[in-house]
Amino acid sequence: MIVVGAGVIGTASAHYLSQAGVRVTLIDQGDVGSGTSSRCDGNVLAIDKDPGFDSQMARVSQDLLHELAERLPPIEYRRPGSYLVCDNLDEVAMAAEWVRRQQEEGLPFVFLDDAAIHHHLPDLADDVPGGLFCGSDSTLNPLLYTAELARAARQQGSRVYTHAKVASLELNHGQIRGVRLHDGTLIEGDMVVAATGVWTPDLLNPLGLEVPIQPRKGHLLVSGKGPLFGNAKVMEFGYLMSKFGRERVAPADAMQYGVALVYEPTASHNFLLGSSREFVGLDTRSNPDVVKAIARRAMRFYPGMQESTIIRSYAGLRPWTPDHFPIVSPVGVVPGLIVAAGHEGDGIGLAAVTGRLVADFVLGRPPIVDPTPLRWNRFSEQGGALHV
Amino acid sequence: MSKTEPLVVCRCENLTWDEVERAISELKPTSLRQLKLITRWGMGICQGRVCRSLMAMAEVPDHAERDFRLTVRPPYKPIRMGILKDAEAEEAGEPCQDA
Numbered sequence: 001m002i003v004v005g006a007g008v009i010g011t012a013s014a015h016y017l018s019q020a021g022v023r024v025t026l027i028d029q030g031d032v033g034s035g036t037s038s039r040c041d042g043n044v045l046a047i048d049k050d051p052g053f054d055s056q057m058a059r060v061s062q063d064l065l066h067e068l069a070e071r072l073p074p075i076e077y078r079r080p081g082s083y084l085v086c087d088n089l090d091e092v093a094m095a096a097e098w099v100r101r102q103q104e105e106g107l108p109f110v111f112l113d114d115a116a117i118h119h120h121l122p123d124l125a126d127d128v129p130g131g132l133f134c135g136s137d138s139t140l141n142p143l144l145y146t147a148e149l150a151r152a153a154r155q156q157g158s159r160v161y162t163h164a165k166v167a168s169l170e171l172n173h174g175q176i177r178g179v180r181l182h183d184g185t186l187i188e189g190d191m192v193v194a195a196t197g198v199w200t201p202d203l204l205n206p207l208g209l210e211v212p213i214q215p216r217k218g219h220l221l222v223s224g225k226g227p228l229f230g231n232a233k234v235m236e237f238g239y240l241m242s243k244f245g246r247e248r249v250a251p252a253d254a255m256q257y258g259v260a261l262v263y264e265p266t267a268s269h270n271f272l273l274g275s276s277r278e279f280v281g282l283d284t285r286s287n288p289d290v291v292k293a294i295a296r297r298a299m300r301f302y303p304g305m306q307e308s309t310i311i312r313s314y315a316g317l318r319p320w321t322p323d324h325f326p327i328v329s330p331v332g333v334v335p336g337l338i339v340a341a342g343h344e345g346d347g348i349g350l351a352a353v354t355g356r357l358v359a360d361f362v363l364g365r366p367p368i369v370d371p372t373p374l375r376w377n378r379f380s381e382q383g384g385a386l387h388v
Numbered sequence: 389m390s391k392t393e394p395l396v397v398c399r400c401e402n403l404t405w406d407e408v409e410r411a412i413s414e415l416k417p418t419s420l421r422q423l424k425l426i427t428r429w430g431m432g433i434c435q436g437r438v439c440r441s442l443m444a445m446a447e448v449p450d451h452a453e454r455d456f457r458l459t460v461r462p463p464y465k466p467i468r469m470g471i472l473k474d475a476e477a478e479e480a481g482e483p484c485q486d487a
């Protein structure tokens with residue numbers, strides 16, 4: 001069978017399939033990991049997931065990754081947990097509520113009041129009034145993860161074609177029979193997984209299949225080597241406020257570019273700062289105004305960063321869907337076609353559970369998580385869009 | 389070149405030629421960009437100005453044209469973060485509400 005797209009989702013799918021004895025041909029238009037999976041952070045988070053299906057799926061993926069990390073060569077995997085920090089007292093009240101709901105689901109969350117947050121994160125600005133901690137969150141190097149998954153698949157008998165763009169999906173009596181490459185070559189296979197991230201609509205639209213995936217751009221800043229501001233990742237609670245029907249309060253430049261603090265120390269003794277959220281097409285160039293807004297937001301929480309050096313910035317395209325869940329689903333109307341795309345800002349974290357689920361579909365095994373909320377046609381079902 | 393002295397090809401990232409060769413044989417990168425992401429060559433404070441020409445000798449199958457100008461990205465050269473704060477801090481610092 002064929003997997004189109006060698007990002008983290010396609011390589012994880014190829015890995016779980018080939019591990020189960022299925023021969024996979026993995027195809028990418030660029031290098032392995034040349035899409036969004038090399039222009040992102042490596043956070044594997046449950047901390048920002050809605051209690052219920054969302055957080056359970058994230059936890060299953062964290063556990064699968066924990067096993068994977070023991071089998072794969074080093075991918076800079078660590079499990080230091082992660083923090084959310086509050087900007088103001090309104091957010092502190094919601095953070096306490098968030099922790100209560102997560103604890104009810106049995107997740108390892110802890111609320112941190114004013115004194116506790118500064119004890120945990122001594123570099124934070126004095127006026128940060130509280131926050132919370134999630135103990136199961138982990139981190140890794142996303143490009144290494146993708147490259148090692150591809151290598152593992154190759155070692156288990158899969159073939160990897162790079163710099164080969166798939167021009168079209170080929171059907172026979174309405175059923176998948178392979179893919180046609182840009183140079184005209186036909187690669188045969190009776191099943192195809194479309195793991196093509198933000199490019200998925202380009203592949204599926206010609207078959208009359210609508211998937212509402214859109215590129216949501218995000219910038220990251222890279223610091224020089226130098227003093228770190230703690231070893232765990234820290235994000236701001238503010239961007240969860242909409243989950244409570246509240247408005248986020250932040251400076252104008254942060255609001256304009258959807259900037260919220262993400263601080264991620266890396267294994268290379270530097271740190272990454274994020275991030276922004278914008279719908280501006282497929283352009284991955286860095287915008288200096290966004291870079292500035294991210295740096296300013298970081299210094300609001302870490303005044304000491306004024307002395308840090310920024311050496312580079314880059315941007316990637318999150319594959320966004322309207323309900324923020326990915327599409328991991330067989331496409332009933334085209335037998336043989338499976339879509340695994342639309343993971344927005346969680347593809348690294350959800351790669352393990354996604355790859356496992358794709359393998360479950362192909363092998364006819366009971367699915368590791370309930371796939372109903374992830375079905376491809378939920379957006380066009382009546383009233384189904386936001387109530388999965 | 390002595391066989392015992394490791395040849396450091398990227399000084400900023402303290403990366404040796406042996407490590408580069410190992411990465412190439414194990415992970416089979418298909419471009420210099422992918423090799424960079426795996427080994428971190430060119431990702432140090434000099435942004436590859438020092439190591440670029442050496443790394444151009446790395447044997448990776450090249451599908452793209454062999455062009456060693458790295459993409460230039462803001463802030464273009466290392467800057468102190470504090471510089472970004474001072475300027476328009478007041479106007480941009482006004483709180484406002486999400487629409």
Ligand SMILES: Cc1cc2nc3c(=O)[nH]c(=O)nc-3n(C[C@H](O)[C@H](O)[C@H](O)COP(=O)(O)OP(=O)(O)OC[C@H]3O[C@@H](n4cnc5c(N)ncnc54)[C@H](O)[C@@H]3O)c2cc1C
Nearest residue numbers: 005007029035036037041043166197218316346347348349
């Ligand atoms: C700034 C930023 C920060 C992020 N931080 C995190 C984080 O901390 N944690 C997390 O979990 N997620 C994070 N993400 C999200 C994560 O990066 C994505 O969800 C994930 O990389 C998507 O993986 P993918 O395999 O679906 O897509 P991609 O990596 O884009 O892979 C799709 C592949 O398909 C190939 N392709 C497309 N069309 C064709 C075709 N026709 N023929 C052949 N090949 C084709 C492309 O070349 C590409 O390699 C972040 C994203 C951004 C932008």
Ligand code: FES
Nearest residue numbers: 398399400432436
């Ligand atoms: S010597 Fe390689 S980045 Fe500076």
